[in-house]
Amino acid sequence: MSEVNETFGEATISGYCKPEFEDVAYEFMQNFSERGEVGASVCIRIGDEKVVDLWGGLANTRSQAPWDEDSLCVVFSCTKAATAMCAHLLIERGQLDLNAPVSQYWPEFAQAGKEDITVAMMLNHSAGLPAFKEPIKANGFNDWDYMVERLEKEAPFWAPGTRNGYHMISYGWTVGELVRRVSGKSLGQFFQDEFSIPLKMDFWIGLPENQEPRVAHMMMSEPNMKPPFSDFSKAVMSNPSSPSHLALMNNGGHSANSQQSHAAQIGGAGGISNARSLSRMFMPLANKGVAKGNRYFSENTVAKMAEVSVATLQDAVLLMPTRFSLGFMKSMDNRKNKPGNTESFIIGDRAFGHVGAGGSTGFADPDCNMAFAYTMNKMASGILLNERGQALVDGAYKSMGYKNNDSGVWVK
Numbered sequence: 001m002s003e004v005n006e007t008f009g010e011a012t013i014s015g016y017c018k019p020e021f022e023d024v025a026y027e028f029m030q031n032f033s034e035r036g037e038v039g040a041s042v043c044i045r046i047g048d049e050k051v052v053d054l055w056g057g058l059a060n061t062r063s064q065a066p067w068d069e070d071s072l073c074v075v076f077s078c079t080k081a082a083t084a085m086c087a088h089l090l091i092e093r094g095q096l097d098l099n100a101p102v103s104q105y106w107p108e109f110a111q112a113g114k115e116d117i118t119v120a121m122m123l124n125h126s127a128g129l130p131a132f133k134e135p136i137k138a139n140g141f142n143d144w145d146y147m148v149e150r151l152e153k154e155a156p157f158w159a160p161g162t163r164n165g166y167h168m169i170s171y172g173w174t175v176g177e178l179v180r181r182v183s184g185k186s187l188g189q190f191f192q193d194e195f196s197i198p199l200k201m202d203f204w205i206g207l208p209e210n211q212e213p214r215v216a217h218m219m220m221s222e223p224n225m226k227p228p229f230s231d232f233s234k235a236v237m238s239n240p241s242s243p244s245h246l247a248l249m250n251n252g253g254h255s256a257n258s259q260q261s262h263a264a265q266i267g268g269a270g271g272i273s274n275a276r277s278l279s280r281m282f283m284p285l286a287n288k289g290v291a292k293g294n295r296y297f298s299e300n301t302v303a304k305m306a307e308v309s310v311a312t313l314q315d316a317v318l319l320m321p322t323r324f325s326l327g328f329m330k331s332m333d334n335r336k337n338k339p340g341n342t343e344s345f346i347i348g349d350r351a352f353g354h355v356g357a358g359g360s361t362g363f364a365d366p367d368c369n370m371a372f373a374y375t376m377n378k379m380a381s382g383i384l385l386n387e388r389g390q391a392l393v394d395g396a397y398k399s400m401g402y403k404n405n406d407s408g409v410w411v412k
Helices: 019-033 078-092 119-123 144-153 171-183 187-196 209-214 231-238 243-249 259-263 275-286 299-306 387-399
Strands: 002-008 011-017 039-046 049-060 310-312 322-324 352-355 361-365 370-376
Touching: 002 019, 011 019, 019 039, 019 049, 019 387, 039 275, 039 387, 049 275, 078 119, 078 171, 078 187, 078 275, 078 299, 078 352, 078 361, 119 171, 144 171, 171 187, 209 259, 231 243, 275 299, 275 361, 275 370, 370 387
Parallel strands: none
Antiparallel strands: 002 011, 011 049, 039 049, 039 370, 310 322, 352 361, 361 370
């Protein structure tokens, strides 16, 4: 194992990586020296072995606090993978049925045209509830009961099950409330009991106050004001009644840097972690349900997580091609799309995981037993993976002998 201790301007990078993964270390350093990284961590595990664990930069540019080994940050939609894992565990235990109507577990949900929405539709973004049509109250995302009541009254944007559209923030309450109803525990507590504690992760959906000093300050992305604009951006800017605009902008003034939002259990975008723990979460998914000798899922459940459930040429919210399994993103190659709509997330064929706003990502690849994670605090504009994250993913696959991703997935 090679120790790493490099300095680029104000950024000191520390940690270690195995020599055969030096491509990842090189790209991590390039992110700081050439691509504007401020603070970040990357961690890769092959089987039970940690082969890359790097961190560096600044956790807070105002205070000049360093991003150290134990720094945390908001991982945004990577949280959806954690929420999905909770649902899949209940499905495996026979407590939740993919094909059952949501109202079987949540009777108040069966109104306003949602009576036939199934559990599977909640997981694969086809339920038709990607946003809220009426304004969210101030700091409403921090009020679980309020958000659940809003969902109960909301009418779908489209006939459920007829198309898919990314449930950008609502996912945390659609799937999260199912977990709460069936398990009898809050989403955050269920995740802690079943995954965070057994896997020894620093990952919370609902951060304890005593952990707040470890959280890096998120630097929001600057809007891209130069054409070509993505279709999503055009809808956000010009169509205030569109699900694209409402999903992003109707947020009650939510702040990703407030202690209150960190403490709230926002299962669609509010998880707090770092790359070391996020990669640990994906270990059982990369290894047929087992991590460190302990079984978390059956092989069949993991195989189901990896299967494409929905794919479309135009996601009803993101307005670009997307591919999802039941709760996870699959490889999405949009490089040949029209200018403005080329953002991608290119991983292995059977890999599955999630990208978070600004560029964080975590995924499992069962074909090479890889659990990968990257977290950062300088958010990039856009929807899927930016060049910083994709460079690290590419470096990881190249280090394992994969040749190219010309087909839209990494292949040997």
